[in-house]
Amino acid sequence: MMEDNVFKKVPAVYRVVNVLDYIVRRHTASLTDIHRDLHLAKSSAYVLVQSMADTGLLKKNPDNTYSPGMKLYELGHQAVSHLDIASESYSYLKALRDLTRLTVHLGVAEGTDAIYLSKIDGLQSVIPNTWIGKRLSLYSSSLGKVLLAWMGDIELHTVLSRLTFIPRTPNTISDAQTLLSELKQVRENYVAVDREEDVEGIICFAAPVFSHTGRVIAGVSLSATRNQIADINTDELTATLKSQAFALSRSLGYQGEPY
Numbered sequence: 001m002m003e004d005n006v007f008k009k010v011p012a013v014y015r016v017v018n019v020l021d022y023i024v025r026r027h028t029a030s031l032t033d034i035h036r037d038l039h040l041a042k043s044s045a046y047v048l049v050q051s052m053a054d055t056g057l058l059k060k061n062p063d064n065t066y067s068p069g070m071k072l073y074e075l076g077h078q079a080v081s082h083l084d085i086a087s088e089s090y091s092y093l094k095a096l097r098d099l100t101r102l103t104v105h106l107g108v109a110e111g112t113d114a115i116y117l118s119k120i121d122g123l124q125s126v127i128p129n130t131w132i133g134k135r136l137s138l139y140s141s142s143l144g145k146v147l148l149a150w151m152g153d154i155e156l157h158t159v160l161s162r163l164t165f166i167p168r169t170p171n172t173i174s175d176a177q178t179l180l181s182e183l184k185q186v187r188e189n190y191v192a193v194d195r196e197e198d199v200e201g202i203i204c205f206a207a208p209v210f211s212h213t214g215r216v217i218a219g220v221s222l223s224a225t226r227n228q229i230a231d232i233n234t235d236e237l238t239a240t241l242k243s244q245a246f247a248l249s250r251s252l253g254y255q256g257e258p259y
Contacts, residue, residue: 012048015038015040015044015048016048016052016057018038019034019038019048019049019052019058020052020057020058020068020072022034022037022038023058023066023067023068024068024072027067028061028065028066028067029065029066030064030065030066031045031046031049031064031066034049034066049066052066052069053066053069055069055071056069056070056071056072057069057071057072058072085106085108085117085209085217085218085252086106086117086118088248088251088252089106089117089118089209089218089220089248090118092220092244092245092247092248092251093106093118093120093220093244094120095244096220096222096240096241096244097120097121097122097123098123099240099244100122100222100237100240100241101122101123101124102122102124102222102223102224102228102237103119103120103121103122103126103127103130103222103223103224104118104119104120104122104220104221104222104223105118105119105130105143105220105221105223106118106119106209106218106219106220106221107136107143107147107218107219107221108147108217108218108219109138109144109147109148109151110135111159111162112137112138112159112162112163113135113136113137113138113144114135114136114137114138114141114143114144114147114219115133115134115135115136116130116131116132116133116134116136117132117218118132119131119132122223122224124228125225125228127202127223127224127225129199130223136198137166137168137198138159138163139163139165139172139173139179140166140168140169140172140173140194140197140198141194141197141198141204141206141221142192142193142194142204142205142206142219142221143192143194143204143206143219143221145179145182145183145186145192145193145194145206146186146191146192146206146207146208146216146219146221147208147216147218147219148179148183149183149186149187149192149208149216150187150208150215150216151216160176160179160180163176168197168198168199169196169197169198169199169200170200171195171196171197172197172198173197190207190208190242190259191205191206191207191238191241191242192205192206192207192219193205194206196226201225201226202223202224202225202226203223203224203225203226203229204221204222204223204224205221205222205234205237205238205241206219206220206221206222206241207219207220207221207238207241207242207244207245207246207259208245208249208259209245209248209249209252210249210252210254210256211249211252211253211254212252212253212254212255214254214255214256217252219245220241220244220245220248222237222241242259243258245259246258246259
């Protein structure tokens with residue numbers, strides 16, 4: 001049939017989105033409903049829906065209908081949370097940039113990576129090769145270390161078991177034990193440092209952002225060149241960084257002590 005031929009020309013992701021949109025609007029749907037109303041071949045509909053159920057995007061009900069799965073709710077919640085914190089953080093990130101004149105990033109953990117949600121360029125020099133949406137390693141970046149430092153034991157163990165320690169520079173941490181030792185210091189000081197471990201010539205500092213539940217949901221980082229750092233009092237710099245990160249945390253409902 002013509003509609004089937006049209007669908008065959010569309011990447012599989014579009015079929016997934018169409019099925020999700022259809023089921024979310026209807027609340028529940030059977031395989032026959034999906035096959036008929038979305039004009040999918042029954043065999044294609046079965047394979048697609050089964051795969052979506054296996055991944056948690058859909059839930060199979062006792063009556064053999066399908067409804068939105070918990071994975072869909074989790075992804076939606078994370079997406080909204082990320083949008084909220086990116087919007088809420090702007091004034092604090094800008095204040096931090098104005099106070100330090102350095103490039104500022106906001107990022108969150110996603111799998112075995114950190115990902116930038118926001119960036120404000122420094123006033124002195126622009127740090128190249130960073131952008132909103134860029135992924136970076138958790139073990140070689142200050143932002144990644146902050147995000148790892150407050151993970152629960154099970155989550156941290158799971159992430160570490162999936163990491164491959166690639167030597168990006170001569171300073172990159174090369175094993176889990178060394179990383180765990182550094183994460184202990186991060187928790188004690190509320191600041192993480194990237195000592196040219198991700199990119200040669202670039203030094204970064206990061207502090208945690210806590211939610212109202214006391215959980216670290218993001219990190220704020222400052223990036224500088226090796227030459228810039230030579231003229232900066234790093235104790236004052238990290239104090240300013242932590243102060244702004246704490247202020248952002250308070251705006252999100254965090255009730256803990258200043259750090």
